[in-house]
Amino acid sequence: MSKPAPSLHDKLNQLRERFIEQLPSRLAQTAELWQQSRTTSEEQARLAPELHRFFHSLKGTGRSLGFERLALLADQAQEALTTSPTRADIDTFISQLLLQLGHEQQHLRSRHGQQQALAAVHSFELTSPVEPLSNKRQRLIYLCDDEPEQVDQLIHHLRCFGHEVEHFIDTETFFNAVLTRRPDAVIMDVQFPQGQTAGTETLTSLNKLTGQPLPAIVLSAHSDFHSRLSAVRAGCGGYFTKPVKPLDLMLAVDELTAPATEEPLKVLVVDDEPEAAAYHALLLEEGGMSTHQVHHPADALNAMERFSPDLLLVDVYMPVCSGEELATIIRQQPEYLGLPIIYLSSETDSQKQISAMSAGVEAFLTKPVQPEELVSAVRLRAERLRLLRSLMTRDSMTGLYNHSTTTELINKTLAQAHREDSQHAMAMIDIDHFKQVNDTHGHLAGDQVIITLARLLKTRLRLSDIIGRYGGEEFVVLLKDISAEKAATLIDSLREDFALVDFHAGDVRFRCTFSVGIGSFPAQPSTESMRLSADQALYRAKHQGRNQVVLATELTDDR
Numbered sequence: 216m217s218k219p220a221p222s223l224h225d226k227l228n229q230l231r232e233r234f235i236e237q238l239p240s241r242l243a244q245t246a247e248l249w250q251q252s253r254t255t256s257e258e259q260a261r262l263a264p265e266l267h268r269f270f271h272s273l274k275g276t277g278r279s280l281g282f283e284r285l286a287l288l289a290d291q292a293q294e295a296l297t298t299s300p301t302r303a304d305i306d307t308f309i310s311q312l313l314l315q316l317g318h319e320q321q322h323l324r325s326r327h328g329q330q331q332a333l334a335a336v337h338s339f340e341l342t343s344p345v346e347p348l349s350n351k352r353q354r355l356i357y358l359c360d361d362e363p364e365q366v367d368q369l370i371h372h373l374r375c376f377g378h379e380v381e382h383f384i385d386t387e388t389f390f391n392a393v394l395t396r397r398p399d400a401v402i403m404d405v406q407f408p409q410g411q412t413a414g415t416e417t418l419t420s421l422n423k424l425t426g427q428p429l430p431a432i433v434l435s436a437h438s439d440f441h442s443r444l445s446a447v448r449a450g451c452g453g454y455f456t457k458p459v460k461p462l463d464l465m466l467a468v469d470e471l472t473a474p475a476t477e478e479p480l481k482v483l484v485v486d487d488e489p490e491a492a493a494y495h496a497l498l499l500e501e502g503g504m505s506t507h508q509v510h511h512p513a514d515a516l517n518a519m520e521r522f523s524p525d526l527l528l529v530d531v532y533m534p535v536c537s538g539e540e541l542a543t544i545i546r547q548q549p550e551y552l553g554l555p556i557i558y559l560s561s562e563t564d565s566q567k568q569i570s571a572m573s574a575g576v577e578a579f580l581t582k583p584v585q586p587e588e589l590v591s592a593v594r595l596r597a598e599r600l601r602l603l604r605s606l607m608t609r610d611s612m613t614g615l616y617n618h619s620t621t622t623e624l625i626n627k628t629l630a631q632a633h634r635e636d637s638q639h640a641m642a643m644i645d646i647d648h649f650k651q652v653n654d655t656h657g658h659l660a661g662d663q664v665i666i667t668l669a670r671l672l673k674t675r676l677r678l679s680d681i682i683g684r685y686g687g688e689e690f691v692v693l694l695k696d697i698s699a700e701k702a703a704t705l706i707d708s709l710r711e712d713f714a715l716v717d718f719h720a721g722d723v724r725f726r727c728t729f730s731v732g733i734g735s736f737p738a739q740p741s742t743e744s745m746r747l748s749a750d751q752a753l754y755r756a757k758h759q760g761r762n763q764v765v766l767a768t769e770l771t772d773d774r
């Protein structure tokens with residue numbers, strides 16, 4: 216059996232332990248620095264900022280981790296350094312700090328210390344019950360329906376959009392299955408041989424038993440008041456009467472399970488103090504965000520390129536480069552102009568805070584920051600950026616990347632691919648006879664086809680793949696770390712599934728197909744050459760009769 220994941224309390228205590236364990240050697244180094252700074256006035260001037268930074272960060276991290284007495288001593292030492300430092304003062308502080316450290320080590324391991332730490336984190340756990348967001352796109356759907364009509368069609372559509380589906384024909388088996396493995400959503404019939412509202416009653420009992428309402432949609436042959444009332448009482452999020460249009464049901468399943476499809480907000484934490492960085496990252500992760508830590512400002516730009524954060528949390532006092540300087544460097548790069556930056560520091564002087572914010576940062580949080588304050592300040596700003604970014608980079612109808620963003624992202628990926636020797640494939644996808652779809656069934660029906668194809672690509676491809684709407688009914692996908700042949704097989708399975716999706720325009724049912732051309736890296740070393748090859752392959756696919764996938768490598772000299 217696997218071990219349970221450590222709780223926030225355990226993780227905080229590990230951080231505190233690590234901090235305490237590393238402190239003696241850091242204090243010894245500081246004592247040495249102090250000795251050295253005493254040799255000449257030049258040395259004193261040279262080493263003063265480093266000594267100052269040490270006490271400053273000891274104050275901030277000490278407070279954040281709950282070592283109040285340590286933080287107080289560090290504060291006094293910092294103050295003494297800035298006013299009129301004398302050897303006796305600093306020696307006293309260092310020896311007191313060492314002594315204090317011994318007490319803290321014992322205290323931390325005592326029962327009382329453990330309880331105190333627990334009490335410190337409890338309020339955060341209670342006030343921020345945020346579930347970490349799941350990245351998985353596939354949903355487990357339970358379909359409980361004893362009437363055979365439409366069931367196969369619905370299962371096909373759900374699976375086509377990447378969901379795992381289990382079908383039950385009686386409420387008892389369904390009941391036990393939920394207790395064994397909880398689904399992400401349920402599609403439930405109302406009437407069963409056991410009773411007129413046996414389906415919804417089963418849901419109500421399960422909700423009572425588990426204390427967690429199941430996201431559910433009713434699918435029923437009946438539309439009477441009692442059936443509907445029983446669905447409302449079972450907390451169902453939707454009610455469909457048969458025959459249902461599969462795509463409408465898919466949309467309802469999407470809405471019901473939507474929040475988890477969002478990628479967690481990403482925060483880059485830049486702090487030269489590993490424990491401080493780890494502590495703030497821990498709080499943000501408890502708040503459902505994903506974090507990456509950097510302990511040297513010089514590594515920040517690289518990390519930003521790889522991690523693509525929604526926000527930067529930056530310590531103000533760091534060696535080599537201050538938070539202020541780092542923010543200016545970042546702001547000088549056009550792609551990061553709008554990236555929110557939050558400073559985190561134990562600086563309480565408001566004049567200094569205002570001056571630090573001159574580099575165009577969003578906010579200044581003072582250490583020790585309340586966990587709720589940190590999480591909400593970060594979330595608010597990161598979400599705002601996500602929204603703005605999405606308006607600028609995404610196509611409003613499908614939510615896919617627009618043309619220019621797709622090209623930009625592919626360019627970036629290829630630039631990296633040249634360094635890493637990786638392989639990628641580009642698929643150009645075009646809906647067949649789309650003009651005819653519009654002309655026959657109307658523009659709205661055409662839009663429905665575009666949205667459905669976009670959805671299919673989003674749910675079936677990996678999160679890391681780049682999916683863009685290039686133009687009207689044309690899509691471009693960059694499938695990462697995959698050979699052209701494997702990409703062709705994968706896209707071909709999407710093509711087969713898409714061809715079986717039923718669209719509706721009024722009472723008319725129709726189906727659509729698409730054609731695909733595939734180019735690949737490194738055979739085509741640039742975005743433009745890959746796009747051109749994929750385009751030529753697409754042209755061939757159309758020419759050969761449509762509804763097929765053609766690889767650029769198949770285009771031999773007979774062109």
Ligand SMILES: Nc1nc2c(ncn2[C@@H]2O[C@H](COP(=O)(O)OP(=O)(O)OP(=O)(O)O)[C@@H](O)[C@H]2O)c(=O)[nH]1
Nearest residue numbers: 645646647648649650651653658659661662687688
């Ligand atoms: N409904 C809808 N139609 C669009 C949209 N964007 C472009 N179109 C239409 O898509 C159609 C594209 O048609 P063509 O590129 O000529 O494709 P086709 O000749 O019908 O089909 P193929 O030869 O198989 O590519 C045009 O009629 C456009 O008006 C959109 O957002 N919604």
